[in-house]
Each structure stands twice: as structure tokens, then as C-alpha cells.
Amino acid sequence: MIRTRIKELLNSTAYGEEVTVKGWVKTFRNNQFLAVNDGSSISNIQVVVDFEHTDEQILKRLTTGAAVAIKGVLVASLGKGQRVEVKASAIEILGDSDPEKFPLQPKKHSLEFLREIAHLRFRTNTFNAVFKVRNALSFAVHRFFNERGFIYMHTPIITGSDAEGAGEMFKVSTLDFDHLPRLEDGTVNYKEDFFGKPTNLTVSGQLEGELAALAFGNIYTFGPTFRAENSNTTRHLAEFWMIEPEMAFYELQDNMDLAEELLKYVIRYALDNCTEEIEFLKNRLVEEEKSKPQQERSELDLIAKLNFCLENDFERLTYTEAIAILKRSKPNQKKQFKYLIEDWGADLQSEHERYLVEKHFKKPVILTDYPADIKAFYMRMNEPDEQGRKTVRAMDILFPGIGEIVGGSQREERYDKLVQRMEEMHIPTKDMDWFLDTRRYGSVPHSGFGLGFERLVLFITGMTNIRDVIPFPRTPKNAAF
């Protein structure tokens, strides 16, 4: 008999219908009430077991984590807490679960503990909700771009280019480390490596994305990117997914409009399509924050925070304006910032970004026109200001609790200016001839940005550690599973 997914059963009114439920036992109370979950919903279906007429051996095996197939009749529930339940007529144990050994007992486990058993944490309510939201957000991203005629490009993961410039890279090789082929001068002979040269894992698909945008108009990537940085923080992963749209004929303003529209679209989509999960995550966060002192708790609950983002325009201002605000801010005056803001040109730290977003504007902020010296080579140079200071057409979107969630810019489309800047920043132009070709043959103004997908999931689920929003996190000294 075909199984009915529990999510459908919970919404069903076909009382009296015979159904088959398959799933995993959450709890078994009083030798009578079996809570079964099949992953389709956070909510369990209650199965009423006929204690008298069920084999004792079966009853004993109805332990937390065991897999069961239940035949029975859907009935209105007399008990509290559920509208429907299944009156079991036959119970089959598909797979046992030794209650002495199964690590997920029906009690609260710490997120740290669950991270160690990431292969089993999917079976908890919290991670069911988190990965349902992650799934919905992925789909929302694709739908957003598809509706707007953007072309999804799979940019390469293995790259022979080391000029992406976004951070430390992982090497990819098939050489035998115990017998490295060497040239006469003793250096490694990469001609014998798989690709005939040194290769790395990509840190960004942007440069290849630009090639495609200058043919298709609007494109986006959505794939894994990598940073070999020894950052053990709650916001960094060595392997993470990134969304990078790139648009021909877009200037900085268009770029900001698109990014804001995308963020609002996917938040709206999650609220509409993951109502049960986000409600659960909201309550989880309230519980979690009860252990914190009052002033550290969120002012808004999760759903209120998401709605607040939808209802307000993101605040847009230049780096120069932001520096002025920060300079005269209370924490700067009172020397409470770890890095005091003194001069124009300073790179903004997390504490400064959070001050702007969480204290000063109290909403998402888009900062533009950063000093050229602290930004990448491919960003479009502005005319120097009246004081001769050089800025680029960058834009970063800062979110409460997250910091930078989007980083983007208008790109330098002028061949001469781009080459000059690459030379200043010691980027070898000879290896980048393919990139420069876009500026040689029909160059156009264009823009793009990168959205860190895990940071987005973090924001929308209200989780606080980025390792809890990707199935199997990769961090320094950890590549388990």
C-alpha cells in the first residue's frame, strides 16, 4: 500500500480512510501513543496502538529512532494537541534502534553536540526546520532570477586562475605527495599534474560570470566557493555557497535595486512557504535567548525582524558619510570601539557595521563608494573627490546580526583604467588576457554582486552559528562525514 506523507495526513479530513504511514518513532507513551515523523513536517502524527492485540515483541521494539510502517485508519483525535490520529491495525518494524545507543533521545541536545552527529541531526525538529528553510530559499533564488530572464551559469569550481583575489585558496592536485615530480631547479613540475599547471578551488565565479554577462546580458551563478582561511568564527566556513548575479548595462544604482529586491523576495518567499518552520524557529530563538541578560536579547522576534526588513527601504549612504557618522558616534567618542575610527580610508570592522545597522539606522544598510585602496581591482573607479580621494563604485549590504551579506560593485569596464589598476595591485595581466578581452571587444558598463547563501540562511532562520545552517560544515581541522 502506498504510504501517505505525514504532512498530508495532518491536513487531511478523510476520516475513516485506511492509510499507511512510514517513518521514525519519536516517542512512545503508555504503551499506547506513538509519535511518528517522516521528515515531511516538523509535526508528528499520533498513532494509537492497540496494546491488547499487539505482540509484546513489537511493543518492545517501538523505541525512539526505530523505523516503522503502520497501517490504520485516520480518525479525529480525542486528545489534545492534534486534530487527527491514526488508529493502528498493523505495525511493522522496518529498522530497530537500540535505545541504549541511539544518540538522539527525546530531550534537548546542545547544538554543539548535534554538530558532532551532523549525520543524525537532520532528525531533530530544529534541523528539520533549518534545512527546510534552506531548501525554500534555494528555490526562491532560482525562481527570482528565472522570472527575470537571468541565465544560470555553472562557473568552474577548479580554476587555473589565482587572480580572483577574494582570499586564500585550496590547491587541487593529483600529484603523489610522496613522490613529487621535480624540475632540475628542484621546484615541483606541474606539467605532470592533472591539468598541466597549478590549480585551485574557486573563491568566486565573478570573473567568468562577467564573460557570460557580456554575452547574455543578465546571468547568475549559484554554487560552492572556498576560502582556505584559518577563521574559526561563527560566521566563516571553508566551503560555502554563493549567489553571484552579473548584469550588462547595469550601473551601481541598478545593482543596489536588484540586490534589495532579491533579498526581499526570498524573505517573503520563506515567510509564505515555511510558515510552520519559521514559527518553530522563532520560538526556539525566544527560548534560547531566555538564558541571556535582557539587554542582549533581540528587540524583535524572528518573524517581526523579517517583516521589518520587508517593510523598510534599505538605508543607502556612501562610505564617506558612514565614516562621518561613526566618527561622531558615542562608542567612538567614548573609546568603546576596539578599532577607533580616526581617518578616512580605514576599513570598517564588524563592530562599526553593527553600530550603523543595529544602533544608528536600525535597518539594513547599503554602503557605497569605498576607498579604492581597500577594494578589489575590478571595481569601477570614481572621479577623485574634491580632496583628491579615490573611491570605487562598490556596494556592501549590511544586515543586523550578520554584518556583510552582500558585496558588489559596478565593474571597471574601461580597458586602460583596468590594466592600470591591475598593474598597481600586482595582478599579472598576461594570465588574464581572457578577462581583458571583454574590455577589448564591445565592453559595456556592467555590475554584479555576491550573496553569501549561508549568511542569508542564518539571518532567516535566526540561528547563530553558520555551522548549523549547512548540512556538513567544513572548517579548519574539520571535514567529517
Add this chain to the structure above:
Amino acid sequence: MIRTRIKELLNSTAYGEEVTVKGWVKTFRNNQFLAVNDGSSISNIQVVVDFEHTDEQILKRLTTGAAVAIKGVLVASLGKGQRVEVKASAIEILGDSDPEKFPLQPKKHSLEFLREIAHLRFRTNTFNAVFKVRNALSFAVHRFFNERGFIYMHTPIITGSDAEGAGEMFKVSTLDFDHLPRLEDGTVNYKEDFFGKPTNLTVSGQLEGELAALAFGNIYTFGPTFRAENSNTTRHLAEFWMIEPEMAFYELQDNMDLAEELLKYVIRYALDNCTEEIEFLKNRLVEEEKSKPQQERSELDLIAKLNFCLENDFERLTYTEAIAILKRSKPNQKKQFKYLIEDWGADLQSEHERYLVEKHFKKPVILTDYPADIKAFYMRMNEPDEQGRKTVRAMDILFPGIGEIVGGSQREERYDKLVQRMEEMHIPTKDMDWFLDTRRYGSVPHSGFGLGFERLVLFITGMTNIRDVIPFPRTPKNAAF
């Protein structure tokens, strides 16, 4: 003024409306007719240039590949070949293109040549069509699974497990190859590597997918996978994208049904949503095949072939039945196969698969229940047949011209049998404890398969080399761009 995308203009009837077009010059005939393309459609918009009133310097710069912004009025075209055109009132050159140097002249280029300039081939009609179809297929895959409540899982790209068993792997490391840290016995000290142990690029997300399926029920992956095999063929890539659904409570039959449904869904979606592109690709293939002898040309054109797949059930038979057919087949009797089929147990070669699909059944074929010895450790063991031969619940889907497009199986969910098989195949069970946990705690029958995305794109676009359906192919000695 906001630009209108050419795809919209070509469908517009707003005669007399002032519009702005931005794009790249394809051709400029008679100092009058400018064909402009912005990537939104294979078709160009014709711009009529007022020769008399346009600066000679501008006219000179209207070369193939140059980027332009045109203001003008949309009018009904008097010429043949287009319904509408734009009567230009102002022409701006956004980016020049030196006609002496621009590699894409308005003539036919070979696919081999275009592969060398993969960064520019996006601007050709063929690759515009190919990557539009690829984009549509990606979206169709996500939509198919989303409609069915499957959860999209991002399984890890960097893996510490080398037991995936699907092929040779790339190593991932941050060690300095010129100064490798070594233990006392001279071997490399991986404790100092980024992850504290040897790591590789994934060859499959299946094992992690199983972990998720045994919590969520139905999941799928869609991400890059890697093979470090020195295969220089038209069907192999070192980096390619794979779709891997995994379903709890699915047996082999359900698995086959889902795979067939998915393939038909995405073919239907491409036909419905890429009509113009597939029409173009159909004609391209007809042209290409004109240089071939009659008997090597396709019996059906591209669209007929796709419709044929939609209209017919895939032929399902066991390996054992297939061997019997192959043994008595004409090419086997006449010793025309390179590898003659003699005994049960032989691995099928491409020539055998093609015979079954293209000659014998003349439609897609699903082969099941392969000999255990030639399949992976995780496939579910059947009861031995009357002759004591051991088979596993594998299923491969074979497509005309492509060969294996899907490989899948019901998984071995029985702990003891799985461990026994791993030991027989020398797979270290101690590193795989996380995988075995799924069989310890609530194991259930489950199944899944892998669909090679590029092979799907190859089939639906009618292209013949897999390097032409991924933006930047990675193959032995090639990681350009």
C-alpha cells in the same frame, strides 16, 4: 532611458514607441542595416541607421562585436526576415571592437576553435542556444523536485571520505608542496594540512544524501562532482554537475518510475520553454550531419527524437535478459563487437548499450539487477538466482547516442549484509561509522540515482561533445579561464 530587451522588442507591437536598445553589433550592411543582439534571444533586432545624418566616425565604429546603445522608434519592417525594426535617432558606441582582432567574425567557426575562445563563444548563436537550454533544464530539475516536496541538500564538495568508490579523486590541500611537513617515518604529516587529514573532491553526494533521506524522506542534490580520470573522450569531464535524488521507503521499481518521470518532465519543459533554441539546434544538427554518409545520420531530427522519448515508455529489462539478447545479436554472432559477449557477468561496454538502445529496442532502456561483482558496495543484494548467481538491485538508464545517463539502485539497508559486502570489497568500515549509523538506527528500504547533468544537456541540445555543453570544461591538461 531604460533599455528594452530585444526579446521583448521582437514580440512588441507598440509601433511608433520610442525605445532604447543596448547590445552588440552582429553585422552592419550597406551602411544602413545594423543587426544588434543583447543575448536575450538568438534573433537580432534590425536597426535602420540614417546614413546621411550619422557622423562618419560613428559609422566606422559599427563593427562586429562593438557594443552600442541605440535610441529610436519601433516600426513595422518593410524588409523580409523581420516583423519589426528600430529606426535609429541616436547611436552611441559603448565599447569598440577592432575588426582586425575580434575573433568572432560573422562566418561559421568550428566548435574546436570556439572551445579555445570559450570566453567569447557565448556570443555565438549556437552557444546562446545551448546555454539557454542548460539554464532551462536546471530550473526544470529544481521545479520538478520542489513540486514533489523533495528537499534540496548541498552535500559537501570537499570530503574526508575516500570510500565513495565512484572513481579517481582530486586531492585538496593547503600544504606547501616545496616544503611538505613530514613525520619521522618520512610520510607526509597531514595533521598540518587545513583539515588535519587528507581530503579530496567529492565524486558523489550519495552517501551524505542517504543520511538526509533517512530523516527528510525525499531529498536531492544538484552540484559539482569530480573525476580525476585521464579520459579524453567526448563524453567525460573532470568536473561536471550531477543530480542525485535519494528516497526513503522507495524500492527499485519506485526509483525507476521517478527517474523516468524526471527525464520526461525536463525534456517536456525544454521543448515548451526553449522552442526557438531547440528549433535552431535541430537545424544546426541537420547541417552538421550533411557532411556525414547517409547511414551515419540521425534517423530522427532533434525535436522528433525528444518527442519520441516523451511518447514511449522506457524499456525495462534485467541485465540477464540483456545478455541473452546481446549474445544472439547479429554483431555478436558476426564478431563485429569489439568486446564479444560470451559469459554472464561481463561488464557492458558502450557498443553493447548502444546496440540495445539504438538497434534492438530503439528507445530508452532501463537495465536492472546487474551482477554484484561489477557494481558498488552500497547496492542491495538480491537473493541468488537458481544458478546461484549474485545480483544487486541496480538500475542504469541508457539513452540513444549518450549511453548511460542515469545510474542508480536500491540501497543495501541491512546492516549485516552491508558490512559483509564492505569487508569483501575492502572498504574500511571504521571510517564509515557515520554511514553505518543509518543502518543501526531505524534503517529503512531506500533508493536513489545519479543523473549526469551534462549528458542530459548533450542529449537535449543534440551537441556531440560534452565540452560544448558546460561553460568552461575541465579535462586532462585543460583548466583554462
